[in-house]
Amino acid sequence: MDFTRRHFSSASLAVLGVAAAGGLGTARAADKKITIGLSNGYFGTEWRDQMVSSSQVQFEGYKAQGLANKLVVQQAGADTNAQIQDVRNMIRDRVSIIMLDANSAASLTGVINEAKRAHIPVIAFDQSVTAPYAINVGIDEYDWGKHYAEWIVQQLNGKGLVAVMDGVPGHPAAVARRTAFFDVFNKNPGIKIVWSGYGMWDQAKAQAVMATVLAATPHIDAVCTEDGMGLGIMRAFQAAGRPLPIMTGEAQKSFLLAWKKELDAGHDVHLFARSNPPEIGRTAMGVAVRIANGKTLKPLPNNTYHYPVQVEVTNANLDQLLASVKDKPDGYFLGEWLTEAQLDSLFV
Structure with missing residues (x-):
């Protein structure tokens, strides 16, 4: 089987938000074969x-x-x-x-x-x-990444050692976010980047990469990362017996559950995620x-x-957002989209 190219058949997926409803007026595609x-x-x-x-x-x-x-x-x-x-x-x-x-x-x-x-x-x-x-x-990928970096600077009061893990090298979203990260950090001279690299937006790869980084880096105050890599990074710190740093992650149920587990254990963790x-x-x-x-x-x-983007996850609303996705699989990302009325408003 070729795993580099594939077709998907139709499938349903329950998602967080307002379900699509209504129509597009009287236009129909039956004769147009759209x-x-x-x-x-x-x-x-x-x-x-x-x-x-x-x-x-x-x-x-x-x-x-x-x-x-x-x-x-x-x-x-x-x-x-x-x-x-x-x-x-x-x-x-x-x-x-x-x-x-x-x-x-x-x-x-x-x-x-x-x-x-x-x-x-x-x-x-x-x-x-x-x-x-x-x-x-x-x-807006740049603005999205800017929120992450600014949150880290705020949590560190403008001073600390930061590791940055991006997604896929050269990918448009990864480039925009990485640019935003470094634009923010470079404006704050108290922030020192101790390592930067890529985790390919993959949990297992991110964990392996971070394990190597931890072996060579005795102190990290914060990790700036996103989309599918946060849980891997969290597990790398746990496996190394090191407390979780201030870190960003993904608005994915598995990451939120691990975050909740740390809080329930009484650990003083400071995490942040935005919906993508x-x-x-x-x-x-x-x-x-x-x-x-x-x-x-x-x-x-x-x-x-x-x-x-509307949804941001902090310690304050973590329980509420987890409750909203209690019936979703652990791999589910918090979802949001335009309603039919909002879509209509984009058109003449």
Whole structure:
């Protein structure tokens, strides 16, 4: 079996937030045969699996209303050339619109321009692209990372030794967040970076990397990390018999449960997480189906819509948020997305 490229069948996923409801007026896709092409790059993480599944849930709702007919999902892995070929195949097959979670901000410009020549709209979601033809839908990755670094500076009162673990080297989101981290830390001369590197947004890899870092670094006051790596880092400290530092992490149930366990044990831990909702795919799907049905998007600054992240996790609301996801699997990330009314407000 080829584990670098795969198709996903339709699946349902219960998510935190307001369920999609309502319709898009009287427009129907029955005669248009609307096909949505979704090209995902990097995969194999729980976040990406939840993103694809929740996008499919949103699509099925529109299909039931007669607003779309078919969803084609292609997963390229970390190979940008493979993703370019996936998009090229969608253009050849004349899909109605392409949704793209890109491996590269710039390297897909050529194939996006091919879609433009074929008059196929492109929505780059989760990761923004530089091609001016594409509509970007995602969180503001730089601002998201800035919140993390600023929280650490605040917790340290502007002075301390910090380790930084990023996701995938060169990935647009990882680059934006890393830039934000270092912009904030460099403005605070009392903050010293004792190590920085990558954990590939993977819990096991992050744990192994941090174990090596701890063996060579006798003191760390704080760890700045995100998306799927926090629990691995936490376990590395625990395995080394060292108290948890001030640290950021992910709004994922498994991380929140481990956090809760530390507090219940009476440990003085200071952790922070922001939602990076996999359901950005749901929001992007709502935009895509409306465009495919002929609706006109209101002008956007730099052709980009930044989803306003609402959920932040601290010691104060940890119990409340855990209670809200008590029936979800441990790999579940806290989800949020635009309602149908909010989506409608983006259009003329």
